[in-house]
Amino acid sequence: MVALAVVGLAAWGALRRGPAPSVVITGDHEAIGPATRITAHFSEPSGGLGAIRLELVQGERSVMLAERRFARGGAFSPFRSPRTAEADLTATVGRSAQAWLQEGEATVRATADRMAGPLRSHAPVVVEKKMAVLLRPPRLELLSRQHYVRQGGCGVVVFRVGDGVVSSGVRAGDTVSLSFPLPGGGPGERFALFAIPWELDDVGQVRLFAEDAAGNRSELPFVDLFKKAPPKSDTIELSDAFLERVVPAIASQTPGFDASGSLLDQYLRINGKERQEVLAKIAAIAKNTESAFLWRGAFLQMPDTQRRAGFAESRTYLYQGRAVDHQTHLGLDLASTEHAPVPAANSGRVVFAGWLVIYGNAVIIDHGYGLMSLYGHMSSISVKPGDVVAKGQQIGNSGSTGLAGGDHLHLEIFVQGKSVDPLEWLDEHWIRDNIASKVKLP
Ligand SMILES: [Zn+2]
Structure with missing residues (x-):
């Protein structure tokens, strides 16, 4: 029992x-x-x-x-x-x-x-x-020379890392441009196409880095010449006519948009919160880059256009004489005739085509190794994601969708999601001296 x-x-x-x-x-x-x-x-x-x-x-x-x-x-x-x-x-x-x-x-x-x-x-x-x-910092050796960079600009650096490196590239302030294996390079040879942020004027914060799986880090300064280019400032008058034209149009096309409050309240939400969300979306798109040089030669400025607003213009927005907002313009505005054909600035692969709030109807083209171009405010789009486009091929027509005062093309260039000065990429001498001199372009 x-x-x-x-x-x-x-x-x-x-x-x-x-x-x-x-x-x-x-x-x-x-x-x-x-x-x-x-x-x-x-x-x-x-x-x-x-x-x-x-x-x-x-x-x-x-x-x-x-x-x-x-x-x-x-x-x-x-x-x-x-x-x-x-x-x-x-x-x-x-x-x-x-x-x-x-x-x-x-x-x-x-x-x-x-x-x-x-x-x-x-x-x-x-x-x-x-x-x-792993207790020793990883091996990091600079191979390229003569790095002349400009605030808001780009550059290429070639280097070699030791075994066990899991992350390497250029850190410039908070902006990190990761490296890729150097095409045709030997063991451990890598290169980075890097961005110098428009807001960074201290070259001491620009470093080549390599990190291993344990977090041991090697860093090297590598910039030989740094040119400051502080943002230019500008004021923009927000008229009621402008707000009436752009705000309801954006609100109706942006899913989930909070259309409460005055037109000015809604405008500030578009220029603030919506802008941040778009930038986060671009950062995610930026990861979808090919490890290849998809572009050839200088980037193309849309034909018969005049350059209006430029890169890194720090804008104060006035409403009825009162400063209500502050943002930095990070593209190049090109004005032509209404609904003019917009060409791809260079060859590449379309990674985005659609509504991008502040940019209106927009196209983003990947040119490889983290380099992308964005075309904003278009009235129509004639390409779709996945399309391979040739330099000069029409991708749509200019317009004034999104936050645009009138019909123009907003051309913006990104390196791994960070906006850089488009003028360098339109300049074949700059490309020869700063890119082609360091990596073998196809
Ligand atoms: Zn613009």
Whole structure:
């Protein structure tokens, strides 16, 4: 009778036990270097977690990184603590926290004990993650020379990185232009077509960088000559006639647009929040670039056009004499006749064709290696995403859709989603001296 009861209880206990706890170890870097943030996620939905530990082991040495025990209310306590089904332990590992770490390999070990009961005791669950320990900054060697760059402009740099580099390119302030393998180059040879932000006037913040899987980083200054080009300022008068023409037209074509408040309120929403959303969308589109030079020779200015507003014009918007907004114009405005044919400025592949709020009807063409051109305010579009276009091929007609005072083409050039001065790309001498002199163009 007693024996039967014990068997019964044991079976009940086994039933209660459920699946073993799960433990998942992740890191913010693939390897351990200066400082890698490790997180272990523990889960025991049936019986609850008893205690959890996170340790770092290398050779004979091991160190407790983090530990937690969970209270279990006594069987006779009226206030039994609720069981803990999920918990995380996090710790920073690397040379900054464990000065004794050596190059090679280390093990991160996470251990989970389940809540033991009067008739339950379980072996702990141990999960280990072996990680490379990399403590030296990666090799980074500059190969190209004579980097003459301009605020708001572009350049190319050629360099070589050592094994294990997972990210490299140019950092200019907050703007990062990632590199690509150098076409026809040897092992580790890469190049970056990079953007110098229009808002950055300090060449000290322009660096070539290489980073490995552990976050070890090498940086080199490489710019030989830097020319400042501060934004020009301009004021724009917002008339009621302009607001009446552009605001309802944009509001009706922009899904989810908040059309509450005055026309001026709505205009400020378009020029502010909607502008930011469009820029985020362009940044996402910018990732869809081909690793090839799809363009040939200087970019084409739309024929028979006059250059109006230029790149990096800092605009103060006045309404009834009062400054209501401030934005920077980052393209080149080209005015011709109404509904004039718009040619592709260079050969490439269409990556966007459609409504782009402030830009109205717009087309974006990828020219490869992060370089893209945008055509805004068009009255009609005659290409679709995926189309391969030749330099000069008509992609639509000019117009005044979006935030446009009148019929014109807004031509904007991006490098990995950052606006750069289009004039450099319209200049074949600039291309010869700054691009073709460093990488072999097809
Ligand atoms: Zn414009």
